[in-house]
Amino acid sequence: MFASKRLGKIQKSLPPGIDLVSAPDFKEWQMDIRVLDSNPLYLNQTYRLRFRFSNNYPIEAPEVTFTTLTTPPRPIPIHPHVYSNGIICLDLLGTQGWSPVQNVESVCMSIQSMLTGNTKNERPPGNEEFVARNTQRPRDIRFVYEDSSV
């Protein structure tokens, strides 16, 4: 499959604030992202993103979530589109919004800019309920992308 060759091409020098942590195979990758400007919500924090690629990548969207870690400290960023279990509500990652011309780098940059532009120190509405009952895989959840500005 050409996907592994495509993934293997990932640049040695990633954009600032984005680092490849581990890529043992072409199934699951870990990336670290930081917000570059001085947004007080995310100042001096690094967040861990987990990418999961299906056999159908890049035709199919990767599954991208934030994950927590204690050492080094990697919390889940507070954002009105990020649930406290790490699931991200970003139309780019949904079946509808994904396009095979996207790649790991561009997804990271989109999430980075989603955080950069945020000013609300809050979780999505209905967060507790969603986190308590959700057992679906992120890709299968039908989000309503009420607000396309973020």
Added chain:
Amino acid sequence: MESTPEQILASLLDEADAGPTRRRSHHPVDLRALDYVDSYDHNLMCAICHSPFVRPVTLECEHVFCQRCISETMFHQGQDLRTDSATCPSCRRKLHHPATTPVTKILNQILDELRVNCPFRSAGCREVKHRGQIQDHVDKYCDYVEVECPLETCLLPVQRKDIREPRCLHGLVKCEDCRMSFLEKELESHQKNHCEAGKVSCPDCKAQVSRRDLAIHAEICPEAVFPCGAAQYGCDFSAQLETLLDHETTCPLVKLVPFLKMQNERLVAHEAALKHLRQKNSILETSFSTIQETLNPSNNNLIDLPSSSTTGSDTGPFDSTAHHLLSLHESLREEVNRVSAAVEHLDAKASMMIMNANLTIKEDLSHTNAAIAGMRMQLHWLVSARLQNQQRVGVVGTQRSGERLGSTSGNNTAGPSGSVELPVRRLSDSNRQDPKL
């Protein structure tokens, strides 16, 4: 012609497999997964698979993708979104029918002439072939493709080069140098490439060294020629180790090395930064086109109606949202002008019609008036004629009841013809009408 989108997609997927190189092969080569030896123009790279286009096709929006890439994407979109209309992965424009046009032959020829490594390079094949011939190479010639063992009872695969001796190479043998056991078919490659204890000769001093020690020997080999430490920055000098050390104490470039290195690093960092900016820009551009697309449908409703009846010139692409909105505004203003002119015209027409109708009605009315006047005259005449008649009859009647007639002449009429009601009524009518006329 009347095939459903699914059928078209299925046929596209089929076609993608059925090239001229197709044959019942155990190793169909995915040209998108190959290692390209030649560098190629980045415009020839498919945005989905990131390799040079394979049988490229053009979409309605003029974006180009490999046939398989776009078919798989559209198939996936159709499955997941359950819609008939797919969208272009690059610009997200709606594709109204999944039909795609192949690109010109010359482009396919250019692409098929790109040279690639044999996909069995890791197995040992060093062949570099034109992309168009690689399937043929794998199917017929590549020595490192695995085929069935010549021994019919043996089910293990063997490389094509090893079936020239028609015997099974799947027995165990020992390497004489390192005393490890291998399948006979793997022994040769082990001895040639991997055996740590096997002897190889140093390319410089021709001494026999074991493979394990070759790397260490290479650094101290007295015969080996090393380049100057500043070779990277332009010093052509190279010599054997002893002479080289002397040179490096005097070479001016060697002293510049740290500085040049720093400059180089700075340059690389700038290039990387530029690349990131470019990428960011392209992301912004895509999101901008999404915004434009969300703006578009509402505009179409407004613009299409007037433009289809008037000019139809303002549906072209716009270089900015502001421009777009301005032109929309302009077309709305024109439309308002048109409507108000039409209203004025209708107003004039209506008042003309009313005036015309009024004239005829007036004329009719005067005709009627004249007729009524004539009739009144006639009635008058008839009434007076009748009265005279009655007076004459009354002269005769007085002989029977002279009193009654003498008192009231108006009521008299009822008197004599009391049995006949009609005349009475008509008379009273004409009486009432009198003051009106």
